[in-house]
Amino acid sequence: MLAAETSAEMVEIGALWREAMLAGDFEAAWRQTDRIELPRRLAERSGSFIGQPHQLLWNGDSFTNRRVLVRCEHGLGDTIMFARYFPLLRTQARRVIVKAQPMLLPLLQGMEGVDLLLNAWTTDSEPPHDVAIECMELAYAFRSKPETLPSTVPYLLANRLRGAASFYWSNECKYHAGLVWAASDWDTTRSLAIDDLAPLAKTGGVVFHSLQQGDRANEIASAPIRIEPLSEKTRDIAGAAAAILALDLVITVDTMIAHLAGALGRPVWLLLQKEADWRWIRDCERSPWYPTMRIFRQPKAGDWDSVIASVAVALSREWQDRPARQSQSGQYSNRD
Numbered sequence: 267m268l269a270a271e272t273s274a275e276m277v278e279i280g281a282l283w284r285e286a287m288l289a290g291d292f293e294a295a296w297r298q299t300d301r302i303e304l305p306r307r308l309a310e311r312s313g314s315f316i317g318q319p320h321q322l323l324w325n326g327d328s329f330t331n332r333r334v335l336v337r338c339e340h341g342l343g344d345t346i347m348f349a350r351y352f353p354l355l356r357t358q359a360r361r362v363i364v365k366a367q368p369m370l371l372p373l374l375q376g377m378e379g380v381d382l383l384l385n386a387w388t389t390d391s392e393p394p395h396d397v398a399i400e401c402m403e404l405a406y407a408f409r410s411k412p413e414t415l416p417s418t419v420p421y422l423l424a425n426r427l428r429g430a431a432s433f434y435w436s437n438e439c440k441y442h443a444g445l446v447w448a449a450s451d452w453d454t455t456r457s458l459a460i461d462d463l464a465p466l467a468k469t470g471g472v473v474f475h476s477l478q479q480g481d482r483a484n485e486i487a488s489a490p491i492r493i494e495p496l497s498e499k500t501r502d503i504a505g506a507a508a509a510i511l512a513l514d515l516v517i518t519v520d521t522m523i524a525h526l527a528g529a530l531g532r533p534v535w536l537l538l539q540k541e542a543d544w545r546w547i548r549d550c551e552r553s554p555w556y557p558t559m560r561i562f563r564q565p566k567a568g569d570w571d572s573v574i575a576s577v578a579v580a581l582s583r584e585w586q587d588r589p590a591r592q593s594q595s596g597q598y599s600n601r602d
Contacts, residue, residue: 275301287544290554292411299406324399324407329358335395336404338366338386342503343522344402345370346529347545347555350416351404353379363393364401372504373422412547412554419557420531422507435512440473441585444510445493446518448482455539455567456520457482462570464490465578471585475513477506477523515584517577520546528556535560535577540567 279298286294299322307326323337334355338345345366356362356379365386366374374383382393399407405415435442447463449456460482466474467490474493476486483497500506507526510516516527516534520543527534536559538546546553546561553559560580562573 284544288546288548290412290547290550292405292415293409296406296409322400322403322406324397324403327397329355329397329407331358331360332396333361333363333394334359335392335398336362336364336401337398338364338370338401340400340402341522342367342370343525346373346422346522346525348401348404349374349377349529350421351401351408352377353421354408354416355379355404356381359397361395363395365392369503372502373507376423377421415554417554417557420529422526422529435473441471441515442473442475442513443515443517443581444475444477444496444513444523446477446516446521446523447485448478448480449519449521450480455541458519458537458570458574460485460489462574465571465574466581467491469578469581469585472581475509477509477516477518515581517581524559525556528553528559531558533558533560535562535580537570537573537577538563540564540569 279301283295283298286292286298303322303326306321310325336352336355352362352364361381362379363382363384364374364380365384368385368387371383371385374380377383384393408415410416445463447458447460466472474491475496476483476493477496477500478485479497479501483495486493486495496509500509503522503526506523507530510523510527510530510532514533516523516532517537518524518527518534519537520539524534524536534556536546536553538561540563542548542563545555549563551561553561562576562580564570565572
């Protein structure tokens, strides 16, 4: 048994880690991870190691001139978020092998830094490798800080997807915004009711398109604003990416779509509940993870009215500024 493995200690470490990430103090968060991982590595090297679920896959070995296997074992948004590290990893490793969810393979195929891409759901045997790591562990492995994490976008293959896009708007003079108002049911505090979108009706000149999936996509039939359906064309992630590339803006709650839009370098407005996930630094309107993202936060738990009111005002300004931006640049770009 390792020193930092009692239930009380694990709760303490988890709380301190989350608080450090929310404060933007990544170094303090990695020190909390060290409290688990450094004793674990010593025990592993002495032959007394007994693996525990809370420990990392990576054992601390160097990547330099090694064959590194990256497993993607969490959510789709997590894989998209941490795929940014693949090119950086390849600057050290001799070979980078990625096992990813099949839905993401069209986006990751041919990505810089990936020598071999495998379907994690169908590949039973693993190719020869020297070091293994889960993709979300890469930020810890590189001891990233907000100012040093890989943040150049797009890092997914936007140009190839744009060529395959089938989203062309007949009303090109309008401003086109994609909407996702509901996250998965495992955390309902992330989701809005469709009626919460009513203030967006005041944003003249904006055409709204639904990127929502699942049962809640059907809610556009009773929505308080007109929302054009895109759900049929965006069931797979490649289709969603193509739609995002054709839109002027994506407005979404905390879902995979937020990560996809950010990784594609597209303007994305993220609507966050009061107690948000650890990756969204507290009290910040911008995110070091995605330079094209703007964050709108609940001032108090459950207060989506304030969030949507702020979005409506900001969106009206975006539409009003559009002609000026076009005349200045000759081509509209909504990147701040």
